[in-house]
Amino acid sequence: MDSFSRRDVLRTFGLTAGSLSFINSETFAENNDEESVLIQHDERYITLERPVTAIVLGAGNRGNVYGRFSLAFPAELDIVGVAEPIPFRNDKYAKAHNIEEKNRFNTWEDVFKVPKFADAIIISTPDYMHYGPAMKALEMGYDVLLEKPISPSYQECLDILAMAKQTNRVIAVCHVLRYTPYFKKLKEIAQSGQFGKLISVNHLEGIEYQHMAHSYVRGNWHVAKETNPIILAKSCHDLDILRWIIGKPCKSISAHGSLSWFKKENAPEGSTERCTDGCKIEKECAFSAINIYHKQRLRIRVLDVTDDMAKQGDEIMEKLKTSPYGRCVYRMNNDQPDHYTTSMEFEDGVTVSFAMEAFTSFEARKTRLMFAQGEVWGDMDEIQTYDFRTKQHTKWRASELPEYKSQASGHAGGDYGLTRNFVQAVAQKKPELLTSTIDASIESHVMGFMAEKSRLNKQMVEVKI
Numbered sequence: 001m002d003s004f005s006r007r008d009v010l011r012t013f014g015l016t017a018g019s020l021s022f023i024n025s026e027t028f029a030e031n032n033d034e035e036s037v038l039i040q041h042d043e044r045y046i047t048l049e050r051p052v053t054a055i056v057l058g059a060g061n062r063g064n065v066y067g068r069f070s071l072a073f074p075a076e077l078d079i080v081g082v083a084e085p086i087p088f089r090n091d092k093y094a095k096a097h098n099i100e101e102k103n104r105f106n107t108w109e110d111v112f113k114v115p116k117f118a119d120a121i122i123i124s125t126p127d128y129m130h131y132g133p134a135m136k137a138l139e140m141g142y143d144v145l146l147e148k149p150i151s152p153s154y155q156e157c158l159d160i161l162a163m164a165k166q167t168n169r170v171i172a173v174c175h176v177l178r179y180t181p182y183f184k185k186l187k188e189i190a191q192s193g194q195f196g197k198l199i200s201v202n203h204l205e206g207i208e209y210q211h212m213a214h215s216y217v218r219g220n221w222h223v224a225k226e227t228n229p230i231i232l233a234k235s236c237h238d239l240d241i242l243r244w245i246i247g248k249p250c251k252s253i254s255a256h257g258s259l260s261w262f263k264k265e266n267a268p269e270g271s272t273e274r275c276t277d278g279c280k281i282e283k284e285c286a287f288s289a290i291n292i293y294h295k296q297r298l299r300i301r302v303l304d305v306t307d308d309m310a311k312q313g314d315e316i317m318e319k320l321k322t323s324p325y326g327r328c329v330y331r332m333n334n335d336q337p338d339h340y341t342t343s344m345e346f347e348d349g350v351t352v353s354f355a356m357e358a359f360t361s362f363e364a365r366k367t368r369l370m371f372a373q374g375e376v377w378g379d380m381d382e383i384q385t386y387d388f389r390t391k392q393h394t395k396w397r398a399s400e401l402p403e404y405k406s407q408a409s410g411h412a413g414g415d416y417g418l419t420r421n422f423v424q425a426v427a428q429k430k431p432e433l434l435t436s437t438i439d440a441s442i443e444s445h446v447m448g449f450m451a452e453k454s455r456l457n458k459q460m461v462e463v464k465i
């Protein structure tokens with residue numbers, strides 16, 4: 001990845017931080033390590049006369065992703081309002097974005113009690129809290145950036161789609177993988193026809209064992225009925241990307257999976273309710289909260305602790321004594337499967353086997369496409385192809401693709417790619433610029449609903465949109 005220090009970029013271009021963006025030439029953003037890196041360019045995009053203004057509902061992890069985009073590209077996106085019930089988050093967000101007092105709200109409902117005051121609403125509230133704000137925002141004439149999954153209910157998905165059509169607003173769903181240079185390249189190769197007919201696909205989503213413990217055992221998504229089944233909460237990205245790469249609809253689906261490991265009967269002897277309660281095996285436990293949050297300082301944003309390093313360690317330890325993130329992974333009330341395999345048949349007999357796995361050392365997707373005349377495979381870093389006729393073997397490192405120089409943000413560059421796409425669609429009033437539309441997203445959500453139905457009823461289910 002081409003990366004510069006922020007200072008180098010500013011020095012090279014003689015810019016100030018506030019002008020660190022230019023469409024139609026090279027554009028820079030900050031990556032997760034706060035380095036400035038070159039990001040994707042799209043010839044359909046224009047230089048904006050003024051930034052798109054938006055109100056963020058939910059200033060948690062995702063709300064801050066869009067917030068960081070706006071700070072890196074103030075000429076494109078200006079966040080002018082926030083709704084967030086946790087005072088620590090609301091204060092921090094309002095300060096970072098210079099939000100006026102009158103535009104700060106405790107809860108999303110309050111935003112819609114005042115007249116419309118921005119172009120768009122960004123919905124980054126918890127999964128079960130998307131429907132209300134989406135319907136209200138569309139009704140009041142806002143464009144909408146809607147976090148996935150759209151809703152845990154099929155009917156609510158359809159209602160949002162109908163409201164979007166009725167109001168003719170721009171609405172994008174945050175299927176960020178569609179915006180990654182890697183998946184764009186994989187789709188381009190898959191649909192080029194160079195290897196003949198697509199016969200089948202094998203796709204593996206490795207969640208990574210600590211990420212699983214964080215989000216789906218201890219964290220926000222640990223109980224399916226309070227959020228979404230994991231096939232939607234986590235793997236709607238994969239169902240969406242498979243549908244997108246294959247370019248044909250899914251016809252039927254059959255799924256298996258269960259919660260095998262993170263259960264009370266697997267709690268090791270000597271383990272305690274919390275890792276901080278004197279657990280005898282804490283030091284050797286792969287899921288130790290003390291190791292993950294205090295020692296490694298991974299994913300600590302959820303703990304709302306200070307950035308002051310002198311005080312941070314103590315605050316983390318305090319939070320581990322009270323928040324779910326300090327609880328033993330074997331003693332939660334979690335119910336999300338930790339392994340989930342799905343067989344699907346797409347139009348023209350294309351078969352897909354997809355496995356979502358918690359117990360992997362890596363956090364990435366590995367995909368293998370089998371064509372009549374060749375094979376294509378990738379792991380989000382490298383894409384390889386093999387032509388049966390010529391015996392030619394090609395290899396791309398994703399980081400060497402011209403458009404990839406740009407891995408600028410989370411989700412392999414997808415987060416900022418998505419945000420910019422939405423901003424352009426709103427500014428140009430052109431919903432057709434969107435890659436991740438509500439119509440396409442509902443199709444892959446239905447695949448998820450049907451997969452879960454199949455898993456629970458132990459039978460194959462037809463997918464009808």
Ligand SMILES: NC(=O)c1ccc[n+]([C@@H]2O[C@H](COP(=O)([O-])OP(=O)(O)OC[C@H]3O[C@@H](n4cnc5c(N)ncnc54)[C@H](O)[C@@H]3O)[C@@H](O)[C@H]2O)c1
Pocket residue numbers: 057058059060061062063083084085086089106107108109124125126127128129147148149174175176220233411
């Ligand atoms: N696109 C992606 O790749 C991706 C990745 C992670 C999460 N998500 C989705 O994004 C959404 C947010 O996830 P997150 O990880 O940011 O969660 P989060 O818990 O970090 O953030 C959600 C925020 O909403 C706030 N909130 C709760 N009630 C509210 C209310 N009444 N009004 C306004 N705000 C309220 C919470 O206090 C919290 O700060 C979820 O639907 C999640 O599934 C998408």
